[in-house]
Amino acid sequence: MSAPLVAVDGRRVTRKYSERADVVIVGSGPAGAVVGRALTSKGLRVVIVEEGHEARPSDFVASGMRAMASLYRDMGTSIAFGTASMPYLQGRAVGGTSVVNGAICWRFPREVFAEWTKADAALADAISYESIAEAEERIERRLNVHPTEERVSRAKNLLLGRGAEALGVAHRPIRRNVDGCVGEGRCLQGCPHGHKLSMDRTFLPDAVAEGLRVLSGMRVDQILYARGRANGVSGVSSGGARFEIHARHAVVLAASAIQTPVLLLQSGLKHGPVGDGLAAHPGVAITGRFAEPVRNWRGATQGHEVTGHRHEGIKLEALGFDLSILASRIPGVGAEFARRLSELDHYAAWGAAMRASARGTVRKGIWGGRPIVRYSLTPDDVRRARRAVRVLGDTMLAAGALEVYPGVSGFDTVVRDRAQMAHLEAEGPLVASDYAMSMTHLFGTARMGSDPARSVVRPDFRHHRMDRLYVADSSVFPTNLGVNPQIAIMALADLCAERVGIG
Ligand SMILES: Cc1cc2nc3c(=O)[nH]c(=O)nc-3n(C[C@H](O)[C@H](O)[C@H](O)COP(=O)(O)OP(=O)(O)OC[C@H]3O[C@@H](n4cnc5c(N)ncnc54)[C@H](O)[C@@H]3O)c2cc1C
Ligand code: SF4
The missing domain is CATH 3.30.410 (Cholesterol Oxidase; domain 2)
Structure with missing residues (x-):
C-alpha cells in the first residue's frame, strides 16, 4: 500500500508543534513539489509545509462555485487593484494550483530566455537554455505530456x-x-477521475515514497533566521496552534509569485525590489x-x-x-x-x-x-x-x-x-x-539577477542577503513568458533544487 500523501493534517494540530528537517519548503505546487522530489531523492529529510488541504478526486464537484470555495485561494475572489481591477486566481491545496489548472503544457520559449540573458548576462553564466530543456524533458516524461x-x-x-x-x-x-x-x-474544478497528472498525483507521492513529509493545513507566516542564515519557518495550523519547522540546511520558498514576496516582507526581508515587478x-x-x-x-x-x-x-x-x-x-x-x-x-x-x-x-x-x-x-x-x-x-x-x-x-x-x-x-x-x-499566470516579484539593487535572488536562486534561503517559484522570473508557465516553473525549480547548498 502506498504511504498517505499527508504526514500531518493541520486541522488536527491544536497544540504547539515543531519538527526538524534538513530542508523545509513552503508550498506544494509545481515549484515546491519538484524541489521536494529532487531533494528527497538525494536522501535529505525534506518537509513541505502547505496551507491548503489534500483534495481527492472523489471530493471534486462539478459546481464551479463550490470548487472555488474549497480549492481556490480567497474562494476565487482575489483582486488586483488598478485602473481596471481584475481577479487573479490561485489554487490552495496539496498540489497547489496544479490541482485546478487547465493541464496545458508549454516549453520555456527560447526567445524569452534570450531576453533574460540579454538584460543580465550573469543569468546565461548560471543557467543554460539546454539545462532548462533537459529538465523539461524529464518533467514532461513523468507528467505524460502529449x-x-x-x-x-x-x-x-x-x-x-x-x-x-x-x-x-x-x-x-x-x-x-x-x-x-x-x-x-472539469480540470478547473479538479479532475473527478484523477486523470490530470497534477502534483498530488505525481511528484508529491513519488517523493513521499522516498521519505518526503507533507504538512497540510499549515500556513507559514515567518521565515526564521539568525546571523544572516535562514534556519526554518513558523506559522499557524488550521487547528489554531503555532508551529515551527527547523531546517538544518535550507529554506526554500515556493509559495507563488503572490505569497512568496509577502512572506519575505512579513519576515522583514525587504531588500531589493521584493514585491515589485509583478508580471x-x-x-x-x-x-x-x-x-x-x-x-x-x-x-x-x-x-x-x-x-x-x-x-x-x-x-x-x-x-x-x-x-x-x-x-x-x-x-x-x-x-x-x-x-x-x-x-x-x-x-x-x-x-x-x-x-x-x-x-x-x-x-x-x-x-x-x-x-x-x-x-x-x-x-x-x-x-x-x-x-x-x-x-x-x-x-x-x-x-x-x-x-x-x-x-x-x-x-x-x-x-x-x-x-x-x-x-x-x-x-x-x-x-x-x-x-x-x-x-492566472503570475511572475516577477522576487526576481533573479546579478545586481542586488535590482533583484532579490542571485542567479543561483539564493537570496542576495540571506544565506540558505532560496526562491524556487515564478517570483524569480524576470519577465512573463507569453505561454502557460507550469512546465517552465517546474524546470527552473528543478535547477533551483540542484543549487540548494547542503552543508
Ligand atoms: C484556473 C487556473 C488555470 C491554470 N491553467 C494552467 C495551465 O493549463 N497550464 C499552465 O502552465 N499553467 C496554468 N495555470 C498556472 C499554473 O497553475 C501556475 O503558474 C503554477 O501552478 C504556479 O506554481 P507554483 O508552485 O509557483 O504556485 P502554486 O501552484 O500556486 O502553489 C503554491 C502553493 O503554496 C501554498 N502557499 C502559499 N502561501 C503559503 C504559506 N504562507 N504557507 C504555506 N503554504 C502556502 C499555496 O496554498 C499553494 O498550494 C493556471 C492557473 C489557474 C489559477
Ligand atoms: S477527464 Fe480530462 S478533461 Fe476531464 S477533468 Fe479529467 S483531465 Fe480534465
Missing part, C-alpha cells in the same frame, strides 16, 4: 481549430499532462452561439489553441468551466435572455491570454490579511486586449458562429459579421475597465 487526442477534443475544441484553419492562422491540439483523460471538461498574462474571453450543438461542458477542458498570434503577445485557447459561468456571459434580459439560455448547449467560450507589458506590486496585507496587489494595464496592453477580442470574434465567426458576444462595455453586445469585429479594433474603447479580464 497532444490532446481528437477523441476527447469534442466540438468546442475542434471548432477553434476550424476557425483558425479558415483564417489560415497556426493552431494545434494543446499538449496536456493527463493520462486516460475522458474529456470530462502576468491577463486574459479576455468571448462567447458565441453556433447552429449546431457545441456542449461546451464536454471535451478536454482546454484542448485546442491558436498559436499564430503569439508574435503579437496573444494566444487563443478553448475554455471550459461550469455552465453558470457560460450562462453569465450570455447577453440579454427577460424573454430574450431566457430564449438564449434555453440554447445553452449551442454556446462556446474561448479565451485569449496576453503577454502584457504592465508591472504591478504585491505588498503584505494589514494585520496578516490578504496581500495588497496592484496591477494596471499599460495603454499598449489595452490595445492588445482590444485586438485579442477582435481575433477571438473573427475566429469564432470563421468557425461558423451565428453570433458572438464580445463582452466589451461601450461596444455592440451582439456581433454577427467580421466587419463589426474590425470596427471594434478600429473604433472600440481603449479604457481598460471596459474589458472583463482575469489573471
Whole structure:
C-alpha cells in the first residue's frame, strides 16, 4: 500500500508543534513539489509545509462555485487593484494550483530566455537554455505530456481549430499532462477521475515514497533566521496552534509569485525590489452561439489553441468551466435572455491570454490579511486586449458562429459579421475597465539577477542577503513568458533544487 500523501493534517494540530528537517519548503505546487522530489531523492529529510488541504478526486464537484470555495485561494475572489481591477486566481491545496489548472503544457520559449540573458548576462553564466530543456524533458516524461487526442477534443475544441484553419492562422491540439483523460471538461474544478497528472498525483507521492513529509493545513507566516542564515519557518495550523519547522540546511520558498514576496516582507526581508515587478498574462474571453450543438461542458477542458498570434503577445485557447459561468456571459434580459439560455448547449467560450507589458506590486496585507496587489494595464496592453477580442470574434465567426458576444462595455453586445469585429479594433474603447479580464499566470516579484539593487535572488536562486534561503517559484522570473508557465516553473525549480547548498 502506498504511504498517505499527508504526514500531518493541520486541522488536527491544536497544540504547539515543531519538527526538524534538513530542508523545509513552503508550498506544494509545481515549484515546491519538484524541489521536494529532487531533494528527497538525494536522501535529505525534506518537509513541505502547505496551507491548503489534500483534495481527492472523489471530493471534486462539478459546481464551479463550490470548487472555488474549497480549492481556490480567497474562494476565487482575489483582486488586483488598478485602473481596471481584475481577479487573479490561485489554487490552495496539496498540489497547489496544479490541482485546478487547465493541464496545458508549454516549453520555456527560447526567445524569452534570450531576453533574460540579454538584460543580465550573469543569468546565461548560471543557467543554460539546454539545462532548462533537459529538465523539461524529464518533467514532461513523468507528467505524460502529449497532444490532446481528437477523441476527447469534442466540438468546442475542434471548432477553434476550424476557425483558425479558415483564417489560415497556426493552431494545434494543446499538449496536456493527463493520462486516460475522458474529456470530462472539469480540470478547473479538479479532475473527478484523477486523470490530470497534477502534483498530488505525481511528484508529491513519488517523493513521499522516498521519505518526503507533507504538512497540510499549515500556513507559514515567518521565515526564521539568525546571523544572516535562514534556519526554518513558523506559522499557524488550521487547528489554531503555532508551529515551527527547523531546517538544518535550507529554506526554500515556493509559495507563488503572490505569497512568496509577502512572506519575505512579513519576515522583514525587504531588500531589493521584493514585491515589485509583478508580471502576468491577463486574459479576455468571448462567447458565441453556433447552429449546431457545441456542449461546451464536454471535451478536454482546454484542448485546442491558436498559436499564430503569439508574435503579437496573444494566444487563443478553448475554455471550459461550469455552465453558470457560460450562462453569465450570455447577453440579454427577460424573454430574450431566457430564449438564449434555453440554447445553452449551442454556446462556446474561448479565451485569449496576453503577454502584457504592465508591472504591478504585491505588498503584505494589514494585520496578516490578504496581500495588497496592484496591477494596471499599460495603454499598449489595452490595445492588445482590444485586438485579442477582435481575433477571438473573427475566429469564432470563421468557425461558423451565428453570433458572438464580445463582452466589451461601450461596444455592440451582439456581433454577427467580421466587419463589426474590425470596427471594434478600429473604433472600440481603449479604457481598460471596459474589458472583463482575469489573471492566472503570475511572475516577477522576487526576481533573479546579478545586481542586488535590482533583484532579490542571485542567479543561483539564493537570496542576495540571506544565506540558505532560496526562491524556487515564478517570483524569480524576470519577465512573463507569453505561454502557460507550469512546465517552465517546474524546470527552473528543478535547477533551483540542484543549487540548494547542503552543508
Ligand atoms: C484556473 C487556473 C488555470 C491554470 N491553467 C494552467 C495551465 O493549463 N497550464 C499552465 O502552465 N499553467 C496554468 N495555470 C498556472 C499554473 O497553475 C501556475 O503558474 C503554477 O501552478 C504556479 O506554481 P507554483 O508552485 O509557483 O504556485 P502554486 O501552484 O500556486 O502553489 C503554491 C502553493 O503554496 C501554498 N502557499 C502559499 N502561501 C503559503 C504559506 N504562507 N504557507 C504555506 N503554504 C502556502 C499555496 O496554498 C499553494 O498550494 C493556471 C492557473 C489557474 C489559477
Ligand atoms: S478533461 Fe476531464 S477527464 Fe480530462 S483531465 Fe480534465 S477533468 Fe479529467
